[in-house]
Amino acid sequence: MVSKHTLLSNDLFGDLNPKDWPISLADLPPGSALVGGSVRDGLLNKLSQKPDLDFVIPIEAIKFSKNLSKRINATFIKLDKKRDIARLVINGWTLDFARQVGKNLEDDLLRRDFRINAIALKLSKKPEIFDPIGGMDDLKNKKIVAISEKNLIDDPLRILRGFRLMCELDFELEKKTQIFLKNNVDKLSNVAPERIKMEILKIAHSNWNSSVWPTYLELQLLKKWNEDKLPNLELKRKDIFSTKPIAGVFLAKLICLLSDEGLSSLKFSKNEIKRCKNLRFWVRKINNLGLDNFSEDERFQLHVDLEEDLPSLILFLNDKYANVWLKRWEDPSDPLFHPSSPLSGHSLQKALEIRSGPFLGELMRHLSKEKAYRRFFTNHEALEVARKWTLENSPFL
Incomplete structure (x- = not known):
């Protein structure tokens, strides 16, 4: 009789569909395993068409990756010489190879950030899920649990990543893990700005449930990069966007997470900073004056400045305006919400x-x-x- 664990391993292996990978399993050294996000997302039935593949291999990863890149004509990138990590990019696929840390795969997994990211799929003749510390239980319970506080401190970006996973997966931060994050917020300043920016973009683009913003206010993860006192997002209005996602809503989250100075120090583009400044200006003006007190010219200028990003502004408006404005914005022929000259x-x-x-x-x-x-x-x-x-x-x- 085939065990439930074996069936699950086979299902995960099938969902990952190695036949579509740009490498074959025969290319990998014996003892290799797939770890991280693709394993987690596969178990959650959230795999993308070309998921990022993270491999742990028991030999020198940079040397192996460089040789493999020549055979399959992939772009080779050395990610971390000290930790022996490399990346291959080919035809829209990203494959990361890291040398196994410790004596065995369990040692390696025990050095990772969260238990849901410490599940491996051993790529032997019979694929086998390897879950030494209960990550699969956390997936079932929709919990994010840190393996240890020390692991978070080893790479402080993991402090922000825990919150990002909460947003992306619609999971809850376990209480002890939340304390770990809060106690080590200051260590984020030791992380390269570009790495922090990538996490923030993922946070701002993800869907937020009703607990995300209160959790953020409790943790204050980005306090170093946000001295502004903007009003909180009214997440109750998130249902406006749940059935039909609209480009630009992420700016509302971004201006609550970061000040203009924070955006600049974290290397956001000039265009991103300009759009955030415009949105912040109009949010403040509406809070100070009230929309009903806007002059005709002020109202027109608002729509000129924020035509592309009006959905982000709508998240700050009260119910009197929100639904009507969204409906008008969705009509490309509305002359106020999409201003243009009738003559060239x-x-x-x-x-x-x-x-x-x-x-x-x-x-x-x-x-x-x-x-x-x-x-x-x-x-x-x-x-x-x-x-x-x-x-x-x-x-x-």
């Missing part, structure tokens, strides 16, 4: 005999605003509005 710059130059430059830009903005508030309906009417504005505002008069 070329056609205006030709019809009104004006030059390219700031004056033309101001005219096009005026037309976009008049169109947004539906003060004309045809291009002929738009041209008359343009002619009148030009006469009244021409610097040559």
Whole structure:
């Protein structure tokens, strides 16, 4: 009789579908094992089409990877000379190879961050799940449990990764693990900014359940990079986005996690920083003035600045606006939520005999605003509005 454990091992092996991998099992040295995220996600039925594959091998990993890259024509990247870790990239696949730490696979797994990441699939003739410290129980219970506080300190990025896994997997941080994270927050400052940025992007792009933000406020993992006192996200409004994810919502999370200075010090791009600054400016202005007190011009400028990222702003609005605004934003023909000039710059130059430059830009903005508030309906009417504005505002008069 085949055991339940064997059946599960076979199912996981089948879901991972090694026939699609860019390497064959015969390429791997005896005693190799697959570990980490792909094993965890396979057991959770959350595998992507080309999951990242992390292998532990009992020989020199960098040397092995370099030789293998030549055979399969993959890009070779030396990740960590000291810890003997290398990466191969080929046809959309990422394969990491690390030399086994310790005398055996169990020793290696015991040095990892969380128990759900310390499950291995031994790649022998008969694939076998190896779970020496109860990671599979944690998957069933939807818990994130640290193997030890020392393991987290060995690579402080793991402190932030625990919170990221909570967000991505919709799991709960075990109480003792939460204490470990909170007690070692300051050690995150020893981690390279680029590594922290990658974790933060994953956090901001993940779906948050109702416990995520209170947990973050308790842990204050990014306090060094956030001195701003912005209002908390109203996560009760998350249901607006649950059925149809909308690009840009992640900015709302990002401006609550990081200040503008934090974004800069963590090497975010100029475009990302600019978008966050715009969103932060309008959130503050709405909190200070109230939308009902906005002038017509302020309301128009809001939609010019935040057209792409309006869903992120909506997360900060009360119910009076949220649903209506989202519906209007989803309509590409709405002239206020997607402002544009009804006439091109070329056609205006030709019809009104004006030059390219700031004056033309101001005219096009005026037309976009008049169109947004539906003060004309045809291009002929738009041209008359343009002619009148030009006469009244021409610097040559």
